[in-house]
Amino acid sequence: MATEQGSNGQMELHGDELLVVDGVKKYFPITRGIIFQKAIAQVQAVDGVSFSINPGETLGIVGESGCGKSTLARCIVRLLDTTAGRIMFEGRDITNVSRVAMRPIRREMTMIFQDPYASLNPRKRVGFIIGEPLEVHKLGTPAEVKRRVQELLEVVGLNPEHYNRFPHEFSGGQRQRIGVARALAVNPKLIVCDEPVSALDVSVQAQILNLLKDLQDDFGLTYIFIAHDLNVVRHISDRVMVMYLGQVSEVADRDTLYREPKHPYTGALLSAVPIPNPERGRAREAIVLEGDVPSPVNPPSGCRFHPRCPRFVEGHCDVEEPELFPFGNGHVAKCFYPLERWPMTAEEMRRRGTARAQEEPVQA
Amino acid sequence: MALLEVKDLRTSFKTEDGIVKAVDGVSFTVEKGQTLGIVGESGSGKSVTCLTIMGLNAKRTTMSSGEALWKGKDLLRAKSSELRKIRGDEMSMIFQDPMTSLNPVHTIGKQLVEAVQLHRDVTVRVAKARALELLKAVGIPKAEGRIDDYPHQFSGGMRQRVMIAMALINDPDLLIADEPTTALDVTTQAQILNLMKRLQEDFGSAIIMITHDLGVVAETADDVVVMYAAKVVEHAKVHDLFNRPQHPYTWGLMGSLPRLETDTERLVQIPGQPPSLLRPPSGCRFHPRCPYVMGVCRTTEPKLLATERDPSHLQACHLDQETKDREANKLIESTMAEVG
Numbered sequence: 001m002a003t004e005q006g007s008n009g010q011m012e013l014h015g016d017e018l019l020v021v022d023g024v025k026k027y028f029p030i031t032r033g034i035i036f037q038k039a040i041a042q043v044q045a046v047d048g049v050s051f052s053i054n055p056g057e058t059l060g061i062v063g064e065s066g067c068g069k070s071t072l073a074r075c076i077v078r079l080l081d082t083t084a085g086r087i088m089f090e091g092r093d094i095t096n097v098s099r100v101a102m103r104p105i106r107r108e109m110t111m112i113f114q115d116p117y118a119s120l121n122p123r124k125r126v127g128f129i130i131g132e133p134l135e136v137h138k139l140g141t142p143a144e145v146k147r148r149v150q151e152l153l154e155v156v157g158l159n160p161e162h163y164n165r166f167p168h169e170f171s172g173g174q175r176q177r178i179g180v181a182r183a184l185a186v187n188p189k190l191i192v193c194d195e196p197v198s199a200l201d202v203s204v205q206a207q208i209l210n211l212l213k214d215l216q217d218d219f220g221l222t223y224i225f226i227a228h229d230l231n232v233v234r235h236i237s238d239r240v241m242v243m244y245l246g247q248v249s250e251v252a253d254r255d256t257l258y259r260e261p262k263h264p265y266t267g268a269l270l271s272a273v274p275i276p277n278p279e280r281g282r283a284r285e286a287i288v289l290e291g292d293v294p295s296p297v298n299p300p301s302g303c304r305f306h307p308r309c310p311r312f313v314e315g316h317c318d319v320e321e322p323e324l325f326p327f328g329n330g331h332v333a334k335c336f337y338p339l340e341r342w343p344m345t346a347e348e349m350r351r352r353g354t355a356r357a358q359e360e361p362v363q364a
Numbered sequence: 365m366a367l368l369e370v371k372d373l374r375t376s377f378k379t380e381d382g383i384v385k386a387v388d389g390v391s392f393t394v395e396k397g398q399t400l401g402i403v404g405e406s407g408s409g410k411s412v413t414c415l416t417i418m419g420l421n422a423k424r425t426t427m428s429s430g431e432a433l434w435k436g437k438d439l440l441r442a443k444s445s446e447l448r449k450i451r452g453d454e455m456s457m458i459f460q461d462p463m464t465s466l467n468p469v470h471t472i473g474k475q476l477v478e479a480v481q482l483h484r485d486v487t488v489r490v491a492k493a494r495a496l497e498l499l500k501a502v503g504i505p506k507a508e509g510r511i512d513d514y515p516h517q518f519s520g521g522m523r524q525r526v527m528i529a530m531a532l533i534n535d536p537d538l539l540i541a542d543e544p545t546t547a548l549d550v551t552t553q554a555q556i557l558n559l560m561k562r563l564q565e566d567f568g569s570a571i572i573m574i575t576h577d578l579g580v581v582a583e584t585a586d587d588v589v590v591m592y593a594a595k596v597v598e599h600a601k602v603h604d605l606f607n608r609p610q611h612p613y614t615w616g617l618m619g620s621l622p623r624l625e626t627d628t629e630r631l632v633q634i635p636g637q638p639p640s641l642l643r644p645p646s647g648c649r650f651h652p653r654c655p656y657v658m659g660v661c662r663t664t665e666p667k668l669l670a671t672e673r674d675p676s677h678l679q680a681c682h683l684d685q686e687t688k689d690r691e692a693n694k695l696i697e698s699t700m701a702e703v704g
């Protein structure tokens with residue numbers, strides 16, 4: 001069951017969530033100056049994100065480039081300290097635990113990094129890189145570790161001959177799979193996957209996605225799955241969360257999100273998916289978002305999406321910030337004028353139906 | 365004369381375990397104003413093909429042969445000083461791995477300004493204005509405020525867009541884009557693809573677009589090359605490739621697509637493991653994984669030949685035309701049925 005998010009933004013928890021992210025913020029200072037670094041502003045990369053995940057569930061996260069997905073992921077696995085908010089893993093508050101206390105938790109919670117090359121030690125051989133987490137956590141004799149690494153190479157579609165190579169001797173997609181193998185090595189409970197299949201051809205991608213699903217079926221793994229490919233996200237996720245400029249703009253179970261998106265940004269995203277068919281694809285009409293991409297240093301007033309929103313209502317959307325309004329079954333969307341139906345053209349989106357704020361509160 | 369003509373290109377790497385033949389006899393041409401798509405299995409030699417053309421492989425461990433004629437001049441035999449002049453000016457590349465091609469110790473702005481000044485005799489002010497213009501065009505919000513940031517302060521997709529800005533900054537005649545939009549959401553991706561189209565319209569530039577996204581290929585390419593295990597297995601006009609694919613690997617690829625319209629628990633994947641390039645399979649390299657394998661496939665390597673009906677559609681497969689047409693039709697019908 002999905003966690004309901006009340007209209008006041010408070011989460012109602014049932015106690016056995018694997019992960020709870022509660023009002024997390026991450027601001028990066030922008031500094032200038034040569035000798036004296038002075039903070040002149042802040043990048044509000046993540047600005048009050050809350051959600052929870054049940055064991056065995058997959059939460060997909062999508063959103064514009066730069067909207068804070070990777071930053072959120074790094075906060076969750078505690079590679080970054082949060083500016084505010086709370087992160088609970090298996091009922092335990094890990095927001096401020098020390099590095100030493102965090103060590104055993106790193107076995108339960110691993111991450112696949114977006115930038116495969118930057119996350120692999122260039123001076124180490126791949127066999128070592130994948131086996132390292134096993135050695136760190138003392139999981140097996142050297143012979144056992146080697147066998148496990150070879151097994152991992154195979155399940156991610158690499159060759160045994162790759163064992164002795166260095167990261168620079170691989171293709172982009174092969175490096176990405178090294179990252180996948182490394183994250184799987186310790187049999188974690190939660191894997192935070194940041195664009196785990198973006199560099200893979202569709203067949204190898206299918207192999208990895210099938211592998212992740214099999215592991216979930218067999219061992220109850222839980223995934224946070226960040227990706228730009230909406231087809232992939234739909235395939236793998238139970239629920240999908242859409243982010244915009246550091247905040248959650250919509251959450252729903254995946255079928256609902258793809259069939260009845262409520263937030264105009266979600267609609268724009270769905271309309272822009274390229275279609276693998278030359279005739280139909282080139283004829284498709286994507287909803288183009290006009291206006292400048294807003295900056296997380298100085299987010300727009302009111303609804304953060306308002307400067308680019310086709311349904312923007314002056315005097316309302318730019319003044320008041322919408323809450324995450326409920327639409328039932330855990331579906332929430334941060335919009336005063338949600339989409340009445342789907343699909344819609346850009347023109348139809350501009351013509352609004354009834355204003356959400358003037359309706360009676362909807363029963364969730 | 366073609367803008368770029370690649371003939372029988374071969375590149376191998378020395379590794380501790382032996383010689384890896386990463387590119388093994390690849391040929392294609394790119395005409396002015398055209399977009400050539402390259403798709404294929406991860407590790408099949410797409411990036412190495414382009415790095416070889418650009419002369420960017422590590423010299424010590426790499427051996428290359430064949431020709432890459434740029435406006436008639438062979439790049440494989442050109443001096444490094446000549447290559448340096450062409451690269452980043454007439455011909456530029458968006459690399460697959462942005463973090464490895466951006467310098468972590470210099471600001472974004474400094475790197476962009478250098479990219480301009482390397483090839484143009486302009487002041488820093490002019491170069492900086494150009495840098496800002498490009499950063500805006502690739503959708504970096506409040507670019508003036510972020511031009512003095514370092515690469516690590518940018519998100520994955522923002523770094524990728526800085527790379528794109530750098531590759532476009534001197535309006536190249538040929539843009540080699542290696543997975544240029546993998547880190548971008550679909551709306552930003554659409555914006556970037558438009559930007560490339562504009563380059564093409566304004567300057568008649570050509571593009572080589574390497575991508576795993578068959579949707580992007582379908583929407584941008586004129587011709588498409590399909591690679592498997594260091595070789596070209598199919599080469600066709602985009603329309604023909606999607607409507608009449610001729611190679612079992614291409615069928616496998618198209619059959620593996622997850623689609624928005626369908627609900628399946630498991631995705632179809634090509635059976636078996638990707639091939640070794642140290643010891644590639646005999647005969648047709650795809651034979652160990654091919655559902656249509658015949659005796660001849662194990663012993664004889666198929667040549668890349670035109671189909672009977674269409675001299676511009678090249679394919680390397682021993683299957684008879686009738687079987688190919690039947691299987692291609694089956695595939696198209698099943699995907700069409702899903703799409704509705």
Ligand SMILES: Nc1ncnc2c1ncn2[C@@H]1O[C@H](COP(=O)(O)OP(=O)(O)OP(=O)(O)O)[C@@H](O)[C@H]1O
Pocket residue numbers: 168169170171172173174199200201377378379384385386404405406407408409410411412413460641
């Ligand atoms: N420096 C190197 N030494 C040894 N092998 C290498 C080296 N660079 C690449 N390779 C191998 O050459 C093959 C082709 O690599 P390439 O990067 O061209 O693949 P690709 O088609 O671009 O794949 P991807 O889609 O995953 O990026 C791969 O199998 C790779 O492992």
Ligand SMILES: Nc1ncnc2c1ncn2[C@@H]1O[C@H](COP(=O)(O)OP(=O)(O)OP(=O)(O)O)[C@@H](O)[C@H]1O
Pocket residue numbers: 028029043044045063064065066067068069070071072114296516517518519520521522547548549
């Ligand atoms: N170390 C840092 N210092 C300053 N700003 C940062 C830092 N890391 C990230 N940011 C900024 O925070 C914002 C969010 O970045 P993040 O990497 O989380 O985005 P993302 O959603 O993962 O994007 P993408 O889809 O492009 O990977 C961006 O504006 C980015 O420039």
Ligand SMILES: [Mg+2]
Pocket residue numbers: 069070071114194519520521
């Ligand atoms: Mg990211």
Ligand SMILES: [Mg+2]
Pocket residue numbers: 171172173410411412460542
């Ligand atoms: Mg590559």
